[in-house]
Amino acid sequence: MEGTIYSLLPPLIMLVLVLATRQVLISLGAGILVGAFMLNDYEFLASINQIWTTFYTIFYSDGAVQWGSLYLLSFLLLLGITTAFMTASGGSRAFGEWAIGRIRTRKGAQMMPAILGIIIFIDDYFNSLAIGQVARPLTDRYKVSRAKLAYLIDSTSAPITVISPISSWGAFIIGTLGSIITAQGLTEIGELEAFIKMIPLNFYVFAAIFLVFLTILTKFDIGSMKRHEIRAEQTGELLTKGKEVPGDLDSEFTDHNNGKVLQLIVPIAVLLVATVSAMVITGIQGSEGEVTILSIFASTNVNKSLFFGGLFAVISGLILYLPQPSPKSSSGKVIFEGMKSMLPAIYILLLAWMIGSVIEALGTGTFLAEQVEAANIQASYLPVLIFLVAGIMAFATGTSWGTFGIMLPIAGEIAVNTDVQMFLPALAAVLAGSVFGDHCSPISDTSILSSTGAGSNHIDHVMTQLPYAFIGALASGLGYLLFALTTSTILSLAATLAVVLVIVLMGRPKSRITS
Structure with a gap:
């Protein structure tokens, strides 16, 4: 079963169940169960043991505690507590009242998280979670659905991070490029230069970001997003009733009636400063040889940094909450409810990690990569093929x-052996396809955390984002086809954006509430 077409069965089963039932935990569980049985020749006890092993290795593996997983899960709990203190203190409500006097339109409220998504490019996890906490009070006031907020966050966080050299993603990619360039003997180009030259060739990133702003400006709400937005505008219901939502504290306690804007701003600012500072410190500690900005972000411990950022944010939120006069909820209740609010996100993330391990053991990614290597196609069409395969993977x-x-090493090797001029376009297509596939996948950690930051039901977020991801992918695919015919980066990127614009203008809903 491993490394064959059958390795695609678990993710396909998971996808079908997600679409049919909208129950992410059941769907993930089914995928894990099927994958475990396939790995163990359908022996019951061995398969159950495989599932247990997959679970506990998240926390303990190879004789060592997996601190990265513990740090990230702890950060989610700390973020829930921080959010609870900001809510209980009245800081979120005060910020909404302050912002509504300055941002006077619904479009402006949506522009805030979109623009912040472009500005905050340090890390996709931090981007996804922090922006939601800042923007949610404002978008709630203007009756923007939580699914729409999750889309705005998700479709700016990964795209901007993957083209920023000063980010956790950028540093990882640059480091990977260095080893590929060395292995292929391409002495005429450096890894940073290669990364910079690849940026305009990453068509999907620009299509996705462009589509976010067009969607805001033209009210391009399609598919299930349209239903969420109309319901939010007409009834004020920002969430689907009866669905589990991470970070939802609205019914747990009444926010304080004399809250201040600082009770939201200070914890968020502390979270930002403490996380970035911790990233720099851990990056310096992890750097070997000369310490540079790139070496810092290549060596930083993101999850550990998030943990300490979250810890300091909780402390600041508690300090601001304690002096408030009664009546108010006890600090213990606020902490408990904050932690409880993050449990749905943690359950999904744990199962996503488990099915990811099962899929890796089955060799799903290796099988797809081998199909690319075996394909006998004209070199100029390599980027479009790699974009599609990376997206599926x-x-x-x-x-x-x-x-x-x-995919990066495979794409680099294929390009060098067929046409070295396709080296950078092929690698850029890997990045573009990866972000596209990430936007579509219900087990993507970035999408899970975007749902969490926005306070949206996760499957609602996945289903509402899918049409936009497919539009970006269609435009990007056409862009790569044009690149195969012309080898012009500027023309192909312009064509990609033009396709997005045409689709939006032609498909924009005609009948919508104005606001």
Whole structure:
């Protein structure tokens, strides 16, 4: 079963169940169960043991505690507590009242998270979670659905991070490029230069970001997003009733009636400063040889940094909450409810990690990569093929980074052996396809955290984002086809954006509430 077409079964089963039931935990569980049985020749006890092993290795593996997983899960709990203190203190409500006097339109409220998504490019996890906490009070006031907020966050966080050299993603990619360039003997180009030259060739990133702003400006709400937005505008219901939502604290306690804007701004500012500072410190500690900005971000411990950022944010939120006069909820209740609010996100993330391990053991990514190597196609069409395969791989495995690790070396080797002029376009297509697949996958950690930051039901977010991801992918695919015919980066990128614009103008809903 391993490394064959049958390795696609678990992610396909998971996808079908997600679409049919909209129950992400059941769907993930089914995918894990099928994958475990396939790995163990359908022996019951061995398969159950495989599932247990997959679970506990998240926390303990190879004789060592897996601190990265513990740090990230702890950060989610700390973020829930921080959010609870900002809510209980009345800081979120005060910020909404302050912002509504300055941002006077619904479009402006949506522009805020989109623009912040472009500005905050340090790390996709931090981007996804922090922006939601800042923007949610404002978008709630203007009756923007939580699914729409999750889309705005998700479709700016990964795209901007993957083209920023000063980011955790950028540093990882640059480091990977260095080893590929050395292995292929391409002495005429450096890894940073290669990364910079690849940026305009990453068509999907620009299509996705462009589509976010067009969607805001033209109210391009399509598919299930349209239903969410109309319901939010007409009834004020920002969430689908009866669905589990991470970070939802609205019914747990009444926010304080004398809250201040600082009770939201200060914890967020502390979170930002403490996380970035910790990233720099851990990056310096992890750097070997000369310490540079790139070496810092290549060596930084993101999850550990998030943990300490979250810890300091909780402390600041508690300090601001304690002096408030009664009546108010006890600090213990606020902490408990904050932690409880993050449990749905943690359950999904744990199962996503488990199915990712099962899919890796089955060799799903390796199988797809081998299909690219075996394909006998004209060199100029290599980027478009790699874009599609990387998209499928990232969707099936739920990881951009895993797809980078598998596909970048393969794409580089194929390009060098066929036409070295396709080296950078092929590598850029890997990045583009990986982000596209990540946007579509219900087991993508970035999408899970975007749902969490926005306070949206996860499957609602995945289903509402899909049409936009497909539009970006269609435009990008056409862009890569044009590149195969012309080898012009500028023309192909312009054509990609033009396709997005035409689709939006032709498909924009005609009947919508104005606001």
